[in-house]
Amino acid sequence: MNLTLKIWRQKSRKDKGGFVEYKVSEISGHMSFLEMMDVLNEELIAKNEEPVVFDHDCREGICGSCSMFINGEAHGPDRGVTTCQLHMRKFKDGDKITIEPFRAKAFPVIKDLMVDRSSFDRIQQAGGYISVNTSGRPTDANSILIPKEDADLAMDAATCIGCGACVATCKNSSAMLFVGAKVSQYALLPQGKVEEKERVRNMVAQMDLEGFGACTNTGACEVECPKGISLDNIARMNRGFIGSWLLGE
Ligand code: SF4
Ligand code: FES
Helix, strand or coil: CCEEEEEEECCCCCCCCEEEEEEECCCCCCCEHHHHHHHHHHHHHHCCCCCCCCCCCCCCCCCCCCCCEECCEECCCCCCCCHHHCEHHHCCCCCEEEEECCCCCCCCEEECCEECCHHHHHHHHHHCCCCCCCCCCCCCHHHCCCCHHHHHHHHHHHCCCCCCHHHHHCCCCECHHHHHHHHHHHHCCHHHCCCHHHHHHHHHHHHHHCCCECCCCCCHHHHHCCCCCCCHHHHHHHHHHHHHHHCCC
16 A cells, blocks of 8 residues: 555654645555554655654553544554554555644643643542452452452453543543543542542542543444443433532541
């Protein structure tokens, strides 16, 4: 395949940035999207030009770092995959592909396609943990029986990889799907009940502080989420948040 890539280049957070077009040739349909980007970067380096900066780590859909907007969709045109799992067979010879960073006030661009998603880390730090005594005589986790349905729902929520596609897709740059998943994965389990009230309040407060927008139930986040995180998690978080105030301090 021969392709034209229209890529967002931005030198730094303060730089205005803009699109630059590049040509790549002999791209195999078996390549991943990031391997195609590697081909471009090798050519740029050979020409003594600056390679395109993009985030990546695991390249197998686990770490959530390969965040790109491809032809107007977070992680590109496929469903249930991250950019590193997207195959070039989803495109055809002669295509022009527009590649942009995830855009949100709370995800400032670091350089080119790489954005700063440390706002997600700070939300996690605000409540994404449980306090258990692990010294002396810790209770074996398996001695606490958990209904299968709850365990399955908690596991589904825990599959969120913190990629930020939900934020990039949402017209309000809302992080409710991410925060809903993180709140739910603990709230559904007995070990997470102890700090349930503080957790939901603190994580929602940090989410607001970071500048994410409100949820208006459009549902685009669920469609674009590579891990199929359900909107039910947002509803569960909202119930927990309202309940935490109704029940008082
Ligand atoms: S909810 Fe989905 S889209 Fe949002 S950060 Fe988690 S995995 Fe990514
Ligand atoms: S590089 Fe880790 S999810 Fe894509």
